[in-house]
Ligand SMILES: Nc1ncnc2c1ncn2[C@@H]1O[C@H](COP(=O)(O)OP(=O)(O)O)[C@@H](O)[C@H]1O
């Protein structure tokens with residue numbers, strides 16, 4: 001049995017189509033990140049899974065049970081789904097304890113103290129916070145309370161709509177950790193919507209990239225980062241240098257960065273020799289004293305502490321023309337604007353037929 005299966009879901013608002021046939025399978029007990037730009041339809045997808053909106057066509061199956069599809073609509077409260085919004089939306093006039101118990105039937109709310117304490121512990125909060133009101137909590141604490149409330153009815157599926165985007169960086173990392181731990185402890189199947197690639201790659205078991213109302217690729221974080229199906233997915237999941245190149249048909253590509261080992265994108269290898277698009281990750285590019293590679297002039301250096309972003313002017317040989325590429329170098333790399341440096345590329349680069 002799978003946790004959530006969305007199959008061929010379309011949705012338009014008036015004359016504006018938003019979802020064009022979304023298909024996505026979330027295995028039981030796993031965390032799937034749905035990654036896409038703002039406005040691409042992520043919230044619409046979650047609302048359809050939750051039951052707040054109906055799909056125009058297509059089906060949704062939750063824990064083996066069809067909940068939306070032709071002639072069938074199960075109301076949200078009967079789907080066994082917890083929903084966590086961006087703001088958490090706690091009731092401001094209720095204590096933390098009352099917020100957490102809010103979704104439970106009356107008979108379960110009696111003797112709720114132990115339940116509240118256990119749920120707060122799950123989300124890494126002190127039991128003493130139970131008596132406070134939301135305004136007496138930090139943003140991260142509020143989000144954890146909202147998650148505790150969503151988990152209280154023990155839903156099999158939890159939907160999280162950009163739950164960390166309003167938190168500042170320090171709080172965000174702690175809150176993310178607590179939330180992922182709580183979801184795992186609850187054994188819940190989770191769909192986490194985000195436009196933050198680091199969050200998607202860092203937290204999820206699988207990342208689904210959403211684009212133009214469809215899912216462009218679903219894969220494990222390492223796979224989707226290394227083997228994106230096309231250059232666009234590649235740039236959505238990480239910084240990328242895209243170059244024109246020529247594949248020799250035997251696993252080597254020549255481009256402005258030299259002759260490099262080529263790996264096919266997941267969509268398939270361009271077996272034929274010919275023009276290709278080349279995707280290189282900035283951290284694959286190095287500069288050093290070792291000769292052999294192409295040469296470049298350092299255009300700028302943006303120091304970030306552990307690493308530095310360095311723009312390199314490449315003088316490409318032949319007809320490929322000059323290119324500017326961005327490399328991510330260790331912060332202590334001794335390069336300065338104006339330096340003339342040899343450039344090397346570590347590992348294989350991904351090529352796409354054009
Ligand atoms: N209830 C609605 N009525 C009309 N248009 C909507 C409605 N909800 C969302 N949209 C539109 O659908 C598109 C996708 O919205 P949304 O699912 O919220 O995207 P995301 O969550 O990825 O930012 C947007 O263009 C948005 O304006």
Ligand SMILES: [Mg+2]
Nearest residue numbers: 042043044161
């Ligand atoms: Mg949204």
